[in-house]
Amino acid sequence: MNIGTVARQSGVPSKTIRYYESVGLIDPADRSSAGYRVYGRHDVETLRFVQRARSLGFSVDEVGNLLALWRDRSRSSGEVKTLARHRVADIDRKMAELAEMRDTLLHLMEHCHGDERPDCPILQGLAGRTATEPTVLES
């Protein structure tokens, strides 16, 4: 299999596969006589694994760990669970942050008539109050 084929079968673009190889996430592929990278069915699985882990927000580095754990079946499952727990904590942090942004924005928007009049409470909010304690603008 050439790189394009694995790319199609795994869903990971060829450029990304080369990139993963270059940063050491996946092992360097064997080469054909012409220098083309050659892959087997197993590589498709690996790449799918990588893709799923990435889509769950694991960093490329973390995926590297996960991959090592996956390959070494004698390793404990505790390590993996810890990694997953960290990820969930990251997600929680990020979600809280986004929720706060959203609230602030909505709060600001509530008082904006959004028409042709030039004065805008959103801009005034950005100019004067902190994002974390959006002092009551109305009343």
Add this chain to the structure above:
Amino acid sequence: MNIGTVARQSGVPSKTIRYYESVGLIDPADRSSAGYRVYGRHDVETLRFVQRARSLGFSVDEVGNLLALWRDRSRSSGEVKTLARHRVADIDRKMAELAEMRDTLLHLMEHCHGDERPDCPILQGLAGRTATEPTVLES
């Protein structure tokens, strides 16, 4: 005021201020005879505005628009509200994505004993099953 002073007063690091200038987000500062950047109180306000907008997740480019809108008081508030609405939509998208990651991860973790035993449902879930329906592996 030198850059360090504005940095302290606005909360935006000097390096970041120079960066903002270099990418055209803020106007180039006047220079002292020695070539130092010189700022006034108004610049502190501008920088604070920028910082708040960035903390609400507006991109540097968007902050540029917001800044233009802020400076031009004759502009309608509708444009600003539209920008804010887009931001909220972005946030909603991102939150939904994170929520899905979180669910999948939690689902996978539920079946992981997390001890010394080597088999790990999380890895198996990443490897084979779609994240959303991780077939029961233990039992």
Add this chain to the structure above:
DNA sequence: GCTTGACCTTATAGTAACTAGAAGGTTCAT
């Protein structure tokens, strides 16, 4: 007058995780 330390300047490169493009070689079907 001179040194010390804090401050300032520019330019370059590094971060994460790719993505795009250039310039060129290979394979295969017609």
Add this chain to the structure above:
DNA sequence: ATGAACCTTCTAGTTACTATAAGGTCAAGC
């Protein structure tokens, strides 16, 4: 044998900074 589709490497661009290097400036103290 020619053209399309594929492959190769290398370089640079993306976002929003942050870090480092190498050097100039300023105010205070001795």
